[in-house]
Amino acid sequence: MLQVMIGLGLVLAVMAGCAWLLRRFGGMQRSSAGAIKVIGGSAVGQRERVVLVEVADTWLVIGVAPGHVTALHSMPKGEITGSTGDIASTAGRTGTDARFSEWFRRVIDKRGREQHD
Incomplete structure (x- = not known):
C-alpha cells in the first residue's frame, strides 16, 4: 500500500511540474491584456x-x-x-x-x- 501511495504522489508531482513548466515557458500563454x-x-x-x-x-x-x-x-x-x-x-x-x-x-x-x- 505504501508503494502505491508513493507512486501516485510521484505521478501527481510530475504532472504539477509539467503544468508549471508549460505556464512558465509559454505553453499556455495567458496575457493580462486579453484580445x-x-x-x-x-x-x-x-x-x-x-x-x-x-x-x-x-x-x-x-x-x-x-x-x-x-x-x-x-x-x-x-x-x-x-x-x-x-x-x-x-x-x-x-x-x-x-x-x-x-x-x-x-x-x-x-x-x-x-x-x-
Whole structure:
C-alpha cells in the first residue's frame, strides 16, 4: 500500500511540474491584456443581453441570447462620449453598465425616430 501511495504522489508531482513548466515557458500563454474586453452590457429581456465588446481598436455592439450571438453595430474605439466623459477611460469603474444603457437607449430612440420620418 505504501508503494502505491508513493507512486501516485510521484505521478501527481510530475504532472504539477509539467503544468508549471508549460505556464512558465509559454505553453499556455495567458496575457493580462486579453484580445477581447467587455466594456458594458444591458439586459433587454429575461435571457437576452446587448453587450459592448472591445476587440483591438474597434467596439462591437453584440446581441447575446441563448444559442445566438449577433453583431448589431461596430464603431471605432472611444467613439461614445457623454456627460461623464469617455467610456474608454472609465471602463474599469463602476457605473459603466449604466452609461452603456443610457447610450443604447439614445441610439434606439434615434433609430426609431429615423424610421418613422
